[in-house]
Amino acid sequence: MTGTLVEVTDLAVTFPAGDDPAGRAGVRAVDGISFSLAPGRALGIVGESGSGKSTVAAALLDLHRGTGARVEGTVRVDGHDVLAAPEAELRRLRGGTAAMIFQDPLSALDPYHAIGDQIAEVHRVHRPDASRRTARARAVAALDRVGIADAARRARSRPHEFSGGMRQRALLAMALACEPRLLIADEPTTALDVTVQAQILDLLHELRTETGTGLILVTHDLGVVAGGVDEVLVMRAGRAVEHGPVGEVLGSPAAPYTRELLAAVPRVDAVRPRPAVPAPRTPGPPAGEPPLLEAVGLRREFGPRRARTTAVDDVSLTVRAGETLGLVGESGSGKTTLGRMLVRLLDPTAGTLRYRGREIGSLGERALRPIRREVQMVFQDPASSLNPRRTIGESVADPLRAAGGQDGPAIVRRARELLERVGLDPDWYHRHPHELSGGQRQRVGIARALAPGPRLLVCDEPVSALDVTTQAQVMELLGELRRELGLSLVFIAHDLAVVRAVSDRVAVMRSGRIVEEGPVDSVYEDPQHPYTQGLLAAVPVLDPQAAADRRVLRAAA
Known part of the structure; x- marks a missing residue:
């Protein structure tokens, strides 16, 4: 595919101070950000908390509209001038052309409604001619596409019945319900363990490879962008400090700030000097010295007697x-x-x-x-x-x-x-x-x-x-x-x-x-x-x- 899917030029976002609701002064959260994205490509936006990366992501769908924030510059998504678009066009754009995957699925999903119904509702909003049966089938197909086993049955489940990884997959299924050309993922793997994180990242890569969907991945985890994007934009205090191919930025960073971020990343293969502690001994602690804390055969069950769940089963350890x-x-x-x-x-x-x-x-x-x-x-x-x-x-x-x-x-x-x-x-x-x-x-x-x-x-x-x-x-x-x-x-x-x-x-x-x-x-x-x-x-x-x-x-x- 050719052409430009996303074009951002001189984006600036200012949040109003308490005494200036018009936003003429206040906090400059984003200042002069520019980038572009072609179909099927992936851009990682990284930085510390407060760097402005999530503010940029929200601006791509003009989610700041009506909040009092002052947004300047140009944002074009699939040919639409997002910041100038009327409300009706913006509603069609959100979810139809570009969809967002939020960090916390529990706050993004309605706890009272079945997962499948929520996905079907998104489909019907953007495809008003679709029947309930068609929307329901689309929801089941989307859940199956993101790896939810027994999708037809699990579509009837509510969010609390899903694990954290499954809820994140459900959000991804909701985002895919209308086959958008752009996915914006804001910290989609922050609270997930490493195996589920790898599954979600592999799924995002597979989807954009197969469908040509563009991806903007917002994260503070440099390991996440290393395996999931083509280019990286590094942000600090609202500004871009480095932007380039992922291999160059992570392999030979030009900006001191990028080097600081990379130096702070803990490495699973790093051996560090450790303070001297009593050498471990099997079995038990050194003779005459009881451990500070000792657990022997710990077990913890939850639930009524006939339907008990064992959360911890025969665990022994010492500290x-x-x-x-x-x-x-x-x-x-x-x-x-x-x-x-x-x-x-x-x-x-x-x-x-x-x-x-x-x-x-x-x-x-x-x-x-x-x-x-x-x-x-x-x-x-x-x-x-x-x-x-x-x-x-x-x-x-x-x-x-x-x-x-x-x-x-x-x-x-x-x-x-x-x-x-x-x-x-x-x-x-x-x-x-x-x-x-x-x-x-x-x-x-x-x-x-x-x-x-x-x-x-x-x-x-x-x-x-x-x-x-x-x-x-x-x-x-x-x-x-x-x-x-x-x-x-x-x-x-x-x-x-x-x-x-x-x-x-x-x-x-x-x-x-x-x-x-x-x-x-x-x-x-x-x-x-x-x-x-x-x-x-x-x-x-x-x-x-x-x-x-x-x-x-x-x-x-």
């Missing part, structure tokens, strides 16, 4: 003083449930849990209180774990108040010290969570976990939604805290490269069980279990040719 145990596995493997049992936010259905040699799996709440101060959890989503109505300083101070023994001014001083310790301005004590970035909110979550003076932190996906530089900063912070405070960590993640960068030992979970465990370098360099081998083979790589080779191997498997 020794001063070490980091990585816990990896796909979504649904049971790793978060296990983490919550380790801090006794969930009670085990069976098995034994010991802390410093003392059995704590069956202790009541009063007996658990002193142990809770020493075993804390850092949650995946700080936005939901922080009270939006309380200031961040008060959230950090709450555990100090619960512990007692300090007066009000001393508690405030200590909370400010903790904010400063995790790299935040102590004068932000009175700010609320919505005033902070994702990485800053995660630092607040870490400060709150540190407040009681713990010896063990269980970190559940603490960097999964962060861009690579912020991710690296949070990982470095956890490493500093471990060294300076003598902390032990259980680091739960689906990102194998991140786990290798921070862990001394690793345990691999599948379907509620640990299938492989050992020193992290040994497991990564010589995995014994086929499941571990499959996980490592699905990890994105920064070499476009190697990524293409892996895609061919996955297709042949």
